[in-house]
Amino acid sequence: MAYPRGSRAPLEFGGPLGAAALMVLLPATMFHLLLVARSGPARLLGPPPYLPGPDVLWSPRVLLLWLSWLGLQAALYLLPARKVAEGLELKDKSRLRYPINGFQALVLTALLVGLAVSAGLPLGALPEMLVPLAFAATLTAFVFSFLLYLKALGIPPSALAPGGTSGNPIYDFFLGRELNPRICSFDFKYFCELRPGLIGWVLINLALLMQEAELRGSPSLAMWLVNGFQLLYVGDALWHEEAVLTTMDITHDGFGFMLAFGDLAWVPFTYSLQAQFLLHHPQPLGLPMASAICLINALGYYIFRRANSQKNTFRKNPSDPRVAGLETIPTATGRQLLVSGWWGMVRHPNYLGDLIMALAWSLPCGVSHLLPYFYFLYFTALLVHREARDEQQCLQKYGLAWQEYCRRVPYRILPYVY
Ligand SMILES: NC(=O)C1=CN([C@@H]2O[C@H](COP(=O)(O)OP(=O)(O)OC[C@H]3O[C@@H](n4cnc5c(N)ncnc54)[C@H](OP(=O)(O)O)[C@@H]3O)[C@@H](O)[C@H]2O)C=CC1
Ligand SMILES: CC(C)CCC[C@@H](C)[C@H]1CC=C2C3=C(CC[C@@]21C)[C@@]1(C)CC[C@H](O)C(C)(C)[C@@H]1CC3
Numbered sequence: 001m002a003y004p005r006g007s008r009a010p011l012e013f014g015g016p017l018g019a020a021a022l023m024v025l026l027p028a029t030m031f032h033l034l035l036v037a038r039s040g041p042a043r044l045l046g047p048p049p050y051l052p053g054p055d056v057l058w059s060p061r062v063l064l065l066w067l068s069w070l071g072l073q074a075a076l077y078l079l080p081a082r083k084v085a086e087g088l089e090l091k092d093k094s095r096l097r098y099p100i101n102g103f104q105a106l107v108l109t110a111l112l113v114g115l116a117v118s119a120g121l122p123l124g125a126l127p128e129m130l131v132p133l134a135f136a137a138t139l140t141a142f143v144f145s146f147l148l149y150l151k152a153l154g155i156p157p158s159a160l161a162p163g164g165t166s167g168n169p170i171y172d173f174f175l176g177r178e179l180n181p182r183i184c185s186f187d188f189k190y191f192c193e194l195r196p197g198l199i200g201w202v203l204i205n206l207a208l209l210m211q212e213a214e215l216r217g218s219p220s221l222a223m224w225l226v227n228g229f230q231l232l233y234v235g236d237a238l239w240h241e242e243a244v245l246t247t248m249d250i251t252h253d254g255f256g257f258m259l260a261f262g263d264l265a266w267v268p269f270t271y272s273l274q275a276q277f278l279l280h281h282p283q284p285l286g287l288p289m290a291s292a293i294c295l296i297n298a299l300g301y302y303i304f305r306r307a308n309s310q311k312n313t314f315r316k317n318p319s320d321p322r323v324a325g326l327e328t329i330p331t332a333t334g335r336q337l338l339v340s341g342w343w344g345m346v347r348h349p350n351y352l353g354d355l356i357m358a359l360a361w362s363l364p365c366g367v368s369h370l371l372p373y374f375y376f377l378y379f380t381a382l383l384v385h386r387e388a389r390d391e392q393q394c395l396q397k398y399g400l401a402w403q404e405y406c407r408r409v410p411y412r413i414l415p416y417v418y
Contacts, residue, residue: 011166012175012389013258019174023257027138030270034131036371037276044371057135065129066136072112073195076105078186085242087180088251091158096180098187098245102194102238109199113206124214126207127279130269137265144264145173145257148188152177152254161254176256189255192263193244198234200268205230208275215279222285222364226274229297229361236305243312248390274365274372283366290364297360304353307342311350314338329408331401339408346411348390351383355413387412 013019032048039049081099089095117123126133149169152160155178164175181188205227209219219227237244244250249259314323318336327340342349358376365372391412394402412418 010392011171012163016166016168016171019171023170023174023261026261026266030134030138030266031131033270033273033371033374034134034276037273038280042277042281042369042371044369044374052131056131059129059132059136062129062132063136063139066133066140069200070140070196072109073105073199074186074191076108077101077191077195079104079108083242085245087245090179096182096187097185098190098242100241102241103235105195106199106202106235106238109203113203123207124211126204127211127276130204130276134265134269137269138261141257141261141264144188145176145260148181148255148260149173149177151181162252164254164256172254172256174257176254176259179252179254180250181255189259190244190250192255192260193249194238194241197263197265197267198237201271202227202231202234204268204272205275208272208279212279212282216282220278220282220285221287221290222283222366223275223278225285225290225293225297225364226278226361229357230271230275232297232301233357236301240308240312243308246312246315248386248393252393270378271375273374274361277365277369277372281365281369283364283368285364285366293360293363296363297357300353300356300358300360302353303342304350304357307349307353310342311338329401329405331398333397335398337398337401337405339405344409346413346415347406347409348383348387348413351387351413355380355383383413384418 013022031052033044035048035050035052036042036044036046077099079101081101082104083100084097085100086095086097113121113123149172152164159179160177161175161179164172164177166172180190209223209227212219212223253259310323310326313320314326314336318324318328323338323341326338327344328336329339330336338344346352355376358379362373362376398405
């Protein structure tokens with residue numbers, strides 16, 4: 001980690017050079033994956049079948065469709081919520097309020113799409129638009145991050161994110177200067193993290209399933225599994241929407257290109273890679289293998305959900321009977337660290353569960369190609385890097401208590417291995 005002059009916040013992601021490289025590499029990787037998934041050889045490490053020209057990337061009609069999608073999700077966000085949650089305390093001691101209606105947005109989107117399909121909307125045509133749609137999303141992410149950067153020029157220092165204030169415009173543009181950019185009560189980061197991209201991801205999956213049914217008479221078992229597993233994951237995220245308020249994206253990272261592109265483009269267009277692959281490369285899958293894969297996904301989901309819920313319950317109320325019996329380490333901040341239960345096995349049991357699920361999403365695609373395993377490989381790298389960032393932040397927050405926790409729980413993600 002490099003340290004910028006005149007500031008104590010360490011530079012991450014390789015500093016300005018790393019940020020500039022990622023701003024080119026991430027969109028390039030996304031387009032590479034989209035093009036390769038539909039090509040015959042589907043080679044992750046091979047060249048793309050062709051380089052798309054402006055006529056393939058750019059379509060005003062598709063841009064309009066994309067903006068309408070964002071508009072629809074924004075309208076659903078503004079509907080009355082079943083609950084309004086408070087975020088963590090900010091530097092100025094205030095707390096922001098967030099509507100909890102993400103699951104409602106998912107259900108209403110499903111109803112609207114169902115109505116539109118029964119009225120003749122050709123959802124199966126969506127897979128043909130993925131490349132121009134991804135281009136529209138990338139363009140939106142660049143423009144949006146630029147506007148967010150400008151907006152952050154006039155805000156008080158207390159509203160800045162700890163990381164995005166290096167003074168280097170490229171680095172700050174990438175990481176995001178403002179922690180919680182809002183217009184009135186509309187919170188852009190919270191909205192983008194959970195709505196257009198996540199719900200868009202399952203909609204793309206569904207469109208790929210419908211397209212497969214049109215092409216082959218019925219969707220394959222592999223396609224059903226991928227759709228089912230990823231719908232469970234997105235449904236779970238929206239059902240437990242409040243938990244996202246304590247993730248580092250909301251509490252620590254600014255809202256810049258990294259999250260805008262990640263949320264709006266990367267998630268829907270690369271996380272749907274397995275379903276894209278299956279549409280063009282059908283894979284035979286027998287019932288015994290499908291059952292084994294379901295068991296792997298169930299195991300991953302169980303660890304992921306139980307570990308996340310245990311920490312969230314403990315953070316909300318340490319005397320809750322479900323967590324009151326667990327062993328803890330006190331810290332100088334007054335907060336405690338769990339040292340038994342899920343958080344006593346490894347320091348990030350939730351990452352372990354998430355990674356097991358990631359593997360289960362790739363397995364229905366067989367083992368003939370590396371491409372459908374891209375998500376598992378990328379996600380391993382993302383979580384290892386994220387774990388290191390979180391470790392750094394926890395060491396800063398909890399000092400000696402964190403060191404004691406690391407001594408008591410020596411493994412980070414995988415027991416006895418890492
Ligand atoms: N699908 C995807 O692309 C992604 C999914 N994820 C998933 O998101 C979820 C949230 O991940 P993330 O926000 O990275 O991190 P975590 O939910 O693991 O949160 C880390 C925080 O938990 C608290 N904590 C750590 N150890 C303990 C302990 N022993 N006892 C009590 N509290 C502890 C600390 O915060 P504090 O003490 O301040 O509460 C720490 O900063 C994970 O399940 C992850 O897998 C994440 C990134 C991408
Ligand atoms: C494009 C770059 C390589 C990095 C971008 C990272 C983002 C794609 C991810 C950062 C943290 C995320 C989370 C989820 C999705 C991916 C991003 C935005 C999450 C919403 C997925 C569903 C989970 O249940 C969750 C815990 C709510 C996740 C929160 C973090």
